Amino acid sequence: MVYLRIVLQYAVVLIVALSLNFALPRIAPGEPIDFLLPEDVLANMSQEEHAQVMREFGLDLPVSTQFSNYVTGVFSGDLGTSVSYGMPVWEVVLSRLPWTLLLMGWALVLSAIAGSALGVAAAKLKGGKLDIMSLVGVMFLGSAPPFWVAMLLITLFSAHLGWLPSYGAAPLTAMPGSWDWISGVALRLIMPVTALTLFQTANILLTARSAMTIALGQDYITFARAKGASENRIFTAHAFRNACLPIYTNIMIGIGNLVGGALVIETVFSYPGIGSLIVEGVGARDYNLLQGVFLLATLSVVLANLAADLGYPLLDPRARRA
């Protein structure tokens, strides 16, 4: 039954996201049609043409019918046509998705490993010089905007040293699948992954450190000492096992942000992922495209949260139900 509740809750989130998508062009200043066609086309349109476009897009129908048409469209995979690409939104999004998954996947894996390892180590050394220093360093890294870090990386490694390419995801000259192409892709991943990892590591490190600290202050730790357990055993078998819960939740949140999270970084590196697609959509006032990407991003958060909720009982027996 608990699963039913969770699924219901996420169904509500999806419906809200759909409604938001539907409502935004309609509540924003101007008419919906302003968001569908480029401005120069609109300016030169006659009254009849205007009415015809309205009919074609179903904008003369009652709002309720429009909404049901929109929802039906979404569920049959029809997200409308991207004005700037002249292609179905769905196809544009699909062509970009792999790059974002590649980029964010690496950043997520690296930051999860580095963040939890360093966080646990910091808790072990709590109060020591190393702990304080790493904490201050991490706080600064977590506070520096990732896009700014990215700009500095470009300045140093591309503009001055000329080691790394700063533009795009793959070399344009190499055959996809060839060795040159693969190494080109890898080289182009280094800087954006670094910028993202630095930022996310800070976040996971702080979570892991505080989770460990809280766990180490519990009564069951004192009791484990009274049993005669060694400090190493207390650290791993008791404290770390309990600290896993918040760390897990934090990493799952990161997975949910896979699609939308790299937005700014992708822009800096002109990386052809979902994030830069959003920015292009903003620049071109391509509202269909924006709505489509937004929907995809929502879907990924909802799916990640769903997976997190369903997986949580495996880690925490208190969340299990007979």
Next chain:
Amino acid sequence: MSETVLSDRFFGAPSRHRLTAEQAVRLTGLVILTLMIAAAVFGPMLVPYGAREIVCQPFATPSAAHLLGCNDAGQDILVGVLTGGRVSLSVGIVTALLTTALATFVAVGAAYFGGLIDQLAMRVVDVIMSLPFLPLVIVLGTFLGASLSVQVLVITLVMWAQPVRELRSQVLSLRAAEHVQAARAMGGKFGWIARKHILPDLAPLIVPQFVRVAHNAILIESSLSFLGLGDPLRKSWGTILFHANARTAFLTESWVWWILPPGIAIALAVVAFALMGYGVGDDKTPRADRNAKALDDVEKKASDGILSLQGVSIAYRTGDGPVPAVKDVSLELRQGELVGLVGESGSGKSTLGMSLLRLLPPAGRITGGGVWLDGENLFSAENARLRAVRGTSIALVPQSAMNALNPVRNIGWQISEALKIHGKEGGTARVAELLQLVHIDPARAAAYPHELSGGMRQRVVIAIALANDPKVLIADEPTTGLDVLVQAEIMALFAQLRAELGIAILFVTHDLPLIAAEADRLAIMEKGVIVETGKPRDLEQHASHPHTRALFASIPKLHAPRIWQRHPAAGGKILTLDNVSISFNAGFAARLRGAKPVNALRGVSVELRRGEVLGLVGGSGSGKTTAARLSLGQYAPDEGAVLFEGEPLHKASGTPVHMIFQDPYQSLSARMSVMEAVAEPLRIDGRPCNCAEIATALREVHLPCDDAFLNRRVGSLSGGQRQRVAFARARITRPQVILADEPTSMLDQSIRLDILNLLEDMRRDLGTSILFITHDIVLARHFCDRVAVMRDGVIVELGQADDVALTPSHEYTKQLIDAVEHPSSARII
């Protein structure tokens, strides 16, 4: 109480102490931020030109006139960064203000009113938190247009949800706090309670939320502006970087002064906020095993005990230097002996108990003496040796078993661990054997702690302590917080183990009657010193120390003459519970999960007569507290009626029923002055606050009534003084009925009778009728005229106090009496 501690810790550096490291960090953050705000506000005023004016050559390198040089358009970069600070910082701060205000409003409303409003608010929060954050901001920002107000609005819209979630859970626990319950019981409305009780306690928790939102808002603003969604007519740090990026500043040599300064400014501002929120709510855990520092060995005097304490001294480090907690204590524990270490709060008994395993809290230090176990001084043992001894020779049964077990490991694992640590075989057979020893079905080895009852958890802890056949067991308040019958059950288990296994047990407790019935010897502790030791019977009959005498004198005995006189035949009915039933429905979500409604009361009928003291007696879950809440009008019954002078309670004018709560540490807000606390019911009723009246009320409860005392904060009073203040607050309303919910159970034994005398004074002076709720049937026999015994929401026995207590007819009443008189005879269920 923890909230007030927090508020003192946050920023406020107590004047006479040095700054703690955390306060220094927070202060640093504040200083950085203040300097940045000052630079942003006053900096641009120092130069005669604006940030958008063309004042130099494009890409001019830094010079005395333009410290950071110029951008591609010939605008001064330093002035740009300073001016940009105005926008970036104000977006951050304004957004944080709006967001925390909105979040606090929603959180307080939702948690206070509960029910549908709460459900709805929390579903909205869930939805917002499931939406992808940055894409949402950008989509909204794009549709609504690029401007500062849109930025603030959009960031607020997506950021308010998370603080609501965190603040709401705080408000929920505050709402359940007894001083809030007390204010509601006095008739306080939402406005009063929110203003006087919830917001002041919530304030220290709102500050970190504000800091975090500001921190995020500045980062988001810079991202938005960097993407070109900022106000195009205003410079902010983000827009400067946007232009730098758009014009590929990093390909020119100007990047050093064009890209670095705004980025550093952002990072610095964000760091300042992060520092200000540093360590708030963080746990103050020391580094591992700090206490295990060995003492020099000292000469042992001859002794015949298996465990011998000689000259043990312990001190706590405080802001005012070390304070001794245990002073030169010596004690012997012989093979198979059960010794009760008895003392009131602050006597040092638990400190002494924990020091035997060298497991003191971080501030504690063993300052002298030795503890010999089988001739080996534990105080001078090395760490490795100490670990080998812990659990094998000397074991601990700690306070509050709920927290002593690891919540994510099943109990079989935890028992097995105790064996394996010491290199023993920890298979299922041995685990089953140990579970059987403490009367738990071995099939439950796979159960997790939260699946067991409080009594069962305590027995699992005992099984773990016994795993390696220790010679000595230290039991630190092992029965505190358990139901009366379960307490007796645990006591019986200890008695059985001692008889069967021949273990020596040091039983640390404040509960003299419980331990006196079982112990071979008692050691009475007061102010860090053992004042007297001896057999319970000897101490009871001819104690030499006044503290021991006072302790024994304060225990009411079942068969002794009544301590308080019975009251002459009472008048008419004043408060009636007429065939009342109530069940607590699990919420919609809980029912989906399969929870069933709980029947708290079933067909309860009882009446309180004018000038009478009626006792409601029962264990936890018996429904006695629910009956009290109904009589207070806090719940409406599902069936039946609550009548005040024959009329439904809710029609009675004012608040005819006044409640006195169990725990004076919680039922009075520690922040209030004595004056405010006593005057609160008058203020709630909108009556003028009459100083003479307050003084009289205080005098009647034997408290001083001078200005100095009136202005003292409740937080600085002792438990007994606080409960007296609570009584003064009750007296001032001249209530017709008092509900006293275990008014002495949280207080030290020696002051309990004094506090009950105050209740009796009130009945005599004002003719107040008293509904007295207790788990202690012996106390009820002495204090009440009539007694109703409750179990599982039903009254099982009702009659004259002496009849019920001395000639009980119901099985449950007999069990309650046995639990007090012969705890070790309890059946282990």
